[in-house]
Amino acid sequence: MTIRAIPGYRLPTDPARAGGKATQGFVTPKQDRTPQVHSIPPRRVLPIIFLPGIMGSNLRMSAERQDELKKKNNIAWRPDNLRECLGMINATPAERQLRLDPAASVVDEYDPINNPTGDPNETSDERNESVEVDFWYRLDVTVDSPLLKDDPYGSKARKMKEQKARERGWGEVFFGSYRELLEMCEKHLNTAFFGGKMDSWWKQVVDVDPATWQAHMQPALKPLDEQSLRDALRGCWFPVHAMGYNWLQSNRDSGKLVANRIRHLMERYKVQGFQCEKVIIVTHSMGGLVARAAIHPKMGKLQSEVLGIVHGVMPAIGAGAAYKRMRCGFEDSTFDAAPKVLGNFGDEVTAVLANAQGGLELLPSQAYGNDWLRVTHKKETLKSLPKTGDPYEEIYKLRGAWYALLREEWINPAQREKDSSFKATCALLDKAKAFHNAIADTYHDQSYAHYGADFRNAAWHRVSWSIMDAAHVADVETIRIVADTRQGELHVVDRSHPSPAGKVGPQFVTCMTPPGDPGDQTVPLHSAEHQLRSGKFKGVFRQSGYEHQASYKDESALHSTLYSLVRIAQTMRWSK
Known part of the structure; x- marks a missing residue:
């Protein structure tokens, strides 16, 4: 503005x-x-819609599930709530399966009228108290605007700026992780110029060589100049909204729901007297898959309403970390408690993700390629999969092999009578495969991306089980698990070795090796780079220095995002 x-x-x-x-x-x-x-x-608005990553949307459970678990409230997932996080750290796999059930959970939306908190003593504002607005606008706009400002005293149905932010969905997402992004876009896109002069903050973006933020040479990007910024933002508001989604459910379904929410939002602005013809989407991680589903012609069908998309750290074709975590648990993080809450052990993660199509859609797709799962011994590769380009059949749905994705006894610890079994998980994997193939080439024509390409934050492109050097391995296929730490160490036997009757042969150890490929600790460069290889992006930033979940706390990621948003806004052609 x-x-x-x-x-x-x-x-x-x-x-x-x-x-x-x-x-x-x-x-x-x-x-x-x-x-x-x-x-x-100004009566023109170009909303910015933020879609978070997996575990980045807050969820609440059904009343029936709340009663079953005897919970005081209906929080299923809210990483900003320390008490809830601490309560889940020691939860059993069965408790996690019931609490994070895609069929018994929805996005925990802000609703101060109905207060759907599951606790008669908790209001919706109290549920969302972590959402604060402590920045101020340089503008003294006393007329109607979409700015996050307190209504004047005496106004009918007066709302505070925090309530307006919550209405925009800021409380639907992991606010502690995404606050910097939401506030940066909201404040600086709407206060870029005052009194005809550019705000000094923009000197961090204007006339800065995109190479500063590690822009790739292809396609070549030019610095943003002040006149271009002025032209892109003139006469328009850029209200920032966040839209959570149920990350346990299919991203296909989430894409459809998000597309409908965006349409309703645009219509609401029109009813309020604004001219709203397009939106810009910004994503984090899995949110990129949701955005691609939203614009897909057979899913959300939102292509014509979206001016452009900025993708952040998207697992474009999956991530080897998804396999690793279902077998060995999440790694501890210095940035948030979410990994420990979702599960430090393989059985804790499998109990949730084996029953959640959304989580299974983060596994490497067919486009990921062959030979990424390996068994090694003395630095020699004894087995590598997939061989025929189909990880669903060769790894994920494989039954009985010690290196397969699924340990069947981990799938249904809660002993649910239906919709939770090896067969049910295989059905979800078939749907994940169909989704992966459907969006394989779906990218918006005005797309920008940033992602980790950092060896210091190595990720799993290739996932390897390493057998101890002292072991004598006759046949990888006859190895069987005797004990599993559930964190990447297996005690196994090779049944092809002769052993005394009634006794198990000599045991040896095989371990999951640490990540060794560039990335952001979660998404490997190999997967993120699919965006560059597609040739469809207007700009790509291959960055270093951040961990996956904390990417939007990094200055280069934030500034390259704002640069990308302005470049997209430059392409806007209003109908009148």
């Missing part, structure tokens, strides 16, 4: 009269030549 300062008395404006275009002046003595200024707000 660009505001030009005009000296004089600023007249109050009633937004209800003529859409903010009418006001009332006052009589002054002849000597008073000071003009009376009526400010007319």
Whole structure:
């Protein structure tokens, strides 16, 4: 937004009269030549829609599941709530399966009227108290606008800025992880110019070589100049919304739901008297898959309403870490408690993700390629999969092999009578495969991306089980698990070795090797780079220095995102 300062008395404006275009002046003595200024707000809005990653959307459980688990409230997943996180750290796999059930959970939306918290003593505002708005706008806009500002005292149904942010979905997402992004976009896109001058903050982005943020040479990117910024933002508001989704369910379904929510949002702005013709989407991790589903012509069908998309750390074709974590658990993180809460052990993670299609859609797809799962001994590769380009059949649905994705006894610890079994998980994997193939080439024409390409934050492109050197391995296929630490260490036997009757042969150990490929600790460069290889992106930033979940706390990721948003906004052509 660009505001030009005009000296004089600023007249109050009633937004209800003529859409903010009418006001009332006052009589002054002849000597008073000071003009009376009526400010007319821009009526154009180009909403920024943020879609978080897996575990980045807050979920609540059904009333029936809350009763079953005897919980005081209906929180299923809310990483900003320390008490809930601490309560889940020691949860059993069965408890995790019931609490994070895709069929018994929905997005925990802000609703101060109905207060759907499952706790009669907790309001929706109390549930969302972590969402604060402690930044201020340089603008003194006294007329109707989409800015996050407190309503004036005495206003009918007065709302505070925090309530407005919560209405925009800021409480639906992991606010502690995404706050910097939401606030940066909201504040700086709407206050770039004042009194005809560019705000000094923008010197961090304007006239800065994109190579500073590790832009790839192809396609070549030019620095953003002040006039381009002015032209892109002139006469328009950029309200920032966040939209959570049920990350346990299929991203296909989430894409459809998000597309409908965006349509309703655009219609709401139109009813309020704004001109709203497009939106821009910003994503984190799995949110990129949801956005691709939203614009897919057979899913969300939102292509014509989206001006462009900025993808952050997207597992474009899956991630080897998904296999590793279902077998060995999440790694501890210094940035958030989510990994420990979702499960440090393989059986804890499998109990959730084996029953959640959304989680299974983070596994490497067919486009990921062959030979990424390996068994090694003395630095020699004894087996590598897949061989025929189908990890679903060769790894994920494989039954009985010690290196397969699924340990069947981990799938249904809660002993649910239906919809939770090896067969049910295989059905979900078939649907994941269909989804992967459907969106394989789906990218918006105005797409930008940033992702980790850092050896210091290595990720699993290839996932390897290493057999101890002292072991004598006759046949990888006859190895059987005797004991499993559930964190990447297997005690096994090779049954092809002769052993005394009634006794198990000599045991040896095989371990999951640490990650060794560039990435961001979760998404390997190999997967993220599919965006570059597609040739469909207007700009790509191959960055270093951040961990996956904390990417939007990194200065280079934030500044390259804002650069990308302005470049997308430059392409906007209003109908009138």
